[in-house]
Amino acid sequence: MAKLYSILIGALILGLSLTGYSQRNCGTTNYTAHQIQKDPSLAKTFKNQELKIKHWIDNSKGDDEIIYIPVIFHVLYKSTVTNISDAQIYSQIDILNADYSRQNLDTTDTPSEFKILGADTRIQFCVAHQTPTGNWTDGITRTSTTKTTFDMSANEAKFDSKGGIDAWNTEKYLNIWIVPEIIDGGVSGILGYAQFPGGALATDGVVVGYNYIGNIGAASYPFNKGRTLTHEIGHYLNLYHIWGDDFGACTGTDQVEDTPNQASKNFGCPAHPHASCSNDGDMFQNYMDYTNDACMNLFTIGQKERMLAAINTSRATLKTSGVCQANYISKQKNIQFNISPNPANNYIKINLSEANNTEIQVLDITAKVIIKEFSNNKTIIINTSELPNGIYFLQLKSDTKTGIQKFIIQQ
Ligand SMILES: [Zn+2]
Secondary structure (H helix, E strand, O other), X not given: OHHHHHHHHHHHHHHHHHHOOOOOOEOHHHHHHHHHHHOOHHHHHHHHHHHHHHHHHHHOOOOOOOEEEEEEEEEEEOOOOOOOOHHHHHHHHHHHHHHHOOOOHHHHHOOHHHHOOEOOOOEEEEEOOEOOOOOEOOOEEEEEOOXXXXXXXXXXXXXXXXXXXXXXXXOOOEEEEEEOOEEEOOEEEXXXXXXXXXXXXXXXXXXXEHHHOOOOOOOOOOOOOOHHHHHHHHHHOOOOOOOOOOOOOOOOOOOOOOOOOXXXXXXXXXXXXXXXXXXXOOOOOEOOOOOOHHHOOEOEHHHHHHHHHHHHXXXXXXXXXXXXXXXXXXXXXXXXXXXXXXXXXXXXXXEEOXXXXXXXXXXXXXXXXXXXXXXXXXXXXXXXXXXXXXXXXXEEEOOOOEEEEEEEEOO
């Protein structure tokens, strides 16, 4: 019997090492338990917050303004692999903005009975363009580290003194730390974790593995569509897991009325309907379940209300932070340019609003740099006749500005 166990355990370890982590594992529930253990008064804070949220929702006037949340990304890298590209990071912003406004292309996969519940949350994300001291930033800090793993409960990613990097003012920025790997007490396999509103300011934000961000570059299947951050930022805005974290008891709640009562987490891509707790089908397409990126496609109206309540009661300073504007591509301090023709074949022409020792990079869909040139001209022609058909990114950088746009090659 012991022999059989060791064979089974060996097979399990081998399976993990061969396939990576094929099941979603979010650290937020354990992280929150750790935080409450360290500071028991947090339990009361969270309880009070529930009352404030309920009060806000009951009195909400249905204001439909779009709220912009400024984001600063902190890349903590050990190697060129973990020092992921700007393009991979910016692809995450596009995904968040699509998912949170229900502009994601896979809304067609939402089952018909849930479609009516799918919400444009009116929450959008912008890349920070001001540092805490008022200097310009492209919204990304990069810090070389000797660490390959960052412990979750010790919040190692979030402090210079622990081998990470200190948060930028968490009342003005949503801090997102991108790390080689998250561990919890030595155990691997956590994709990301978030801090609920009400926790310590110094540790506020989200931590995510470098291979679970965006949809290009190092983003790895089945978590290569950026939904890990869609999920974690849901927690940051006070959403619970859709099954209510009750280990299958059907008695827990996510505090949202329009999500079905669901027994436990769903993994992979189940067939719909997958019923539990006497429901007609779990809403495993919800971003707050544990399914693969490709199988998630909605927040509900109830979740939208809860997130807006969290912002307006606990994170209101983000709304007036002013460290970025809505559209990072057209931001004043970004390089203004257009690409023509698009789609293109033999060449692309770049028209710049000003000439200023510009570095030009063409990146492929995996964020690999294919062409790199420098120019002092306002009009730049790039030969693309050798490029295979596909989607590419053109990234421009000058001393103080940057910009990125997508273009298509059709030979
Ligand atoms: Zn989670």
